[in-house]
Amino acid sequence: AALKSELLNDPAFEWTDDSRQWVDRMLDYNVPGGKLNRGLSVIDSYKFLQEGKELTDDEVFLACALGWCIEWLQAYFLVLDDIMDSSHTRRGQPCWYKLPKVGMIAVNDGIILRNHIPRILKKHFRGKPYYVDLLDLFNEVEFQTASGQMIDLITTLVGEKDLSKYSLPIHRRIVQYKTAYYSFYLPVACALLMSGENLDNHVDVKNILIEMGTYFQVQASVIKQLTIMILDDYLDCFGAPEVIGKIGTDIEDFKCSWLVVKALELANEEQTKFLFENYGKEDPACVAKVKELYNALNLRGVFEDYESKSYEKLITFIEAHPSKAVQEVLKSFLGKIYKRQK
Amino acid sequence: AALKSELLNDPAFEWTDDSRQWVDRMLDYNVPGGKLNRGLSVIDSYKFLQEGKELTDDEVFLACALGWCIEWLQAYFLVLDDIMDSSHTRRGQPCWYKLPKVGMIAVNDGIILRNHIPRILKKHFRGKPYYVDLLDLFNEVEFQTASGQMIDLITTLVGEKDLSKYSLPIHRRIVQYKTAYYSFYLPVACALLMSGENLDNHVDVKNILIEMGTYFQVQASVIKQLTIMILDDYLDCFGAPEVIGKIGTDIEDFKCSWLVVKALELANEEQTKFLFENYGKEDPACVAKVKELYNALNLRGVFEDYESKSYEKLITFIEAHPSKAVQEVLKSFLGKIYKRQK
Ligand SMILES: [Mg+2]
Ligand SMILES: [Mg+2]
Ligand SMILES: [Mg+2]
Ligand SMILES: [Mg+2]
Ligand SMILES: [Mg+2]
C-alpha cells in the first residue's frame, strides 16, 4: 500500500537503512495475511450509509485507510497475543516472535504496529472535523480489547485451576471485550464518523454490533470444538487419535469456553463435581469424561437453540432501527455470520 | 492518586473483582517507583511559564495529571523493556514479568499502562482547546520512543556482532529517540500546551531539550561506565573482581555505548582492528584489553571536553531565546544536569 511507504519515510524519525528494512519486513509478515474482513467492512458500511451515492476517489481512499488501521490494530494484538500464549504458528506460518532473528524484539514490533495507527490518522485525517473523535474511538476500542485480553489471561492463569471462577457472564465479557469491539463495532463506527455522525447518537448500533460480535465468536469456537469432538471420535475408531490433538485442546488447557460455562450452568450437583475433577487435566481419560458429559447435557442442542434465539433477537433489533441505511449495514454483518452457519 | 481509583472504575469496561485487583497491584508495583523527575517537570515548567502568577487548584491538578501520564508512559516502556532485555531487577525489586504469577501477562499489562494515558487525558482534558494537540503529542513521542527502542534492539541484535555498524550518529539516534523525547521534551511540551502555546512555534525549545536530553543520557552512562572501570581496577587489586560484574557489562554485551563509538572514531587502523577483535567477548582478557584501549585513547579527557563544550553550546542557545520564561524552564533543566556532574 501507499500507506506503507509513507510510514517507512515518516519524517518524525531519522531512519537507518537497517531499521527501514526491518519495519518493511515486519509489516509484510504481519499485516496483510488475514482475511481483511475487518478492513473491508469500513468501506462496505460507508457505502451503505451513503445510500447509493457514488463515492469519490478521496472517500474510497480514506475508508480504505481506516480499514487498514483496523488491520494494523489486529496485527498488533495478534503479534503480542502469540507471545503471551506461547503459540507456534499463525495463519500457516511461524509466529513472528518465533523467527530466530526476531524473538522478544517482537514486543517492540507490536508497539510499532500500534504506533502506526495514529501516524496514518494524523497524516490523512488531521484536518477533518471528526479527527479527534477518530482518535478517541481507536483509543477506547484498544482499551477495551486490552481489558478483555486481561480478564482472559488472569481467568486462565496457569496453575490457578479453580473452575468455580468460570461462568457465563465472565465468558461473555472475555469474548465481548477481546474481540467484538474491534472486529464488529470499530469498522462501522469509523464509517459513521466519516459520514459526519456523532457516535453518542448510535449507542443502539453499538449494542447490536457488540451482541453480534459476541455471538459470532461463540459460534466460531463452539462449532470448532464440536467438529473436533466428532472428528476425534471418528478418528479414534480408526486408531489415529493424535492427528488433531494440537488444535483442539480447550479442555486440557482449562480454557474458559462457552461449552464449559454452559455445562457448569446446566449440571446437577453430581455432574458439577465430576467437571471439577476432570476439567483441565492432561490425562486423556479425563478429557474423554468431559466430552461425555458435554454429550449427556446435549450441548449441541443447547447451542442450536441459543443460535436461533440470538438470530431472532438480532433481526428484531435491526428491523426496529429508524434508518434504512443503518439497517443495511447491520444486515450485511448478520448475513456474513448467518452464511457461515450453513 | 485519585487517578488510580478513576481508572479502576472506568465505565468503558465491566470490571471483575479479580481484574480490578490485578490492575491495582500492577499499578502500585510499576508506576510510582521512580524519581518522578519527569512527572514533576510538568508542574515546574508550567509555573515558570506563568511567570509567578499563583496557580489555581485546578491548574495544579491538571499539570500533575499530565506529569502522571508521563510516569505511566515510562512505566509502560520499562515493563516491556525489561522483558526484551531479559532483565532481572528494576529499582531494587524483581522486574514485574519476573514475578511467578505474572510472566508474559506483563506484555498485556504494559499495554494496559499505555492505554491508561488516553483514558486520563479524555477524562480531564476532553473539553480543553489543546486536547487534540495533547493526543497528537503523546502519540508522536511514543512513536519516537518506540523507534529509538527499535534501532537499539536491531543494532545490538544478539549474534550479529558487527562492530562496523556502530557509529556516533547511530548512537546519538538511539539515545535521542529512546529517551530524550519523552524525558526532556514531553514534560515541557505538556506545560506549553497547557499555557495555550502552539508547539509549532517552539521548535527551538524542542531542539534544545532534545540536545540536553541526549547529552544527559550520554553523561549518565559514561560516568557510570568510567566509575565502574575505576572501581573494577580498584577491586581487582584486592582480589574481589566479581562484585560489580553484573551491572557494568556493556563491553561484554556488545553495547553501542558512547565510549565504544568514540573509541572507533579516534582509533588508528591498528587500534580499530584491536577493538573488532576484543569487543563483545565474554573473555575477561578481551574486556581488559578494551578498557586499556579506552585509557590509551584518553576517553575520560575526551568526554570532559565534550561535556564542557556541550554545556557552553546549550547556555548560548538558551540565552538567545526571546522569552525569559522559557529561558527559566530550560535553565532549570540544565541546572539539574549540571548539579549531577559535581
Ligand atoms: Mg483480518
Ligand atoms: Mg492466542
Ligand atoms: Mg490469547
Ligand atoms: Mg521517573
Ligand atoms: Mg533495559
Ligand SMILES: [Mg+2]
Ligand atoms: Mg533495552
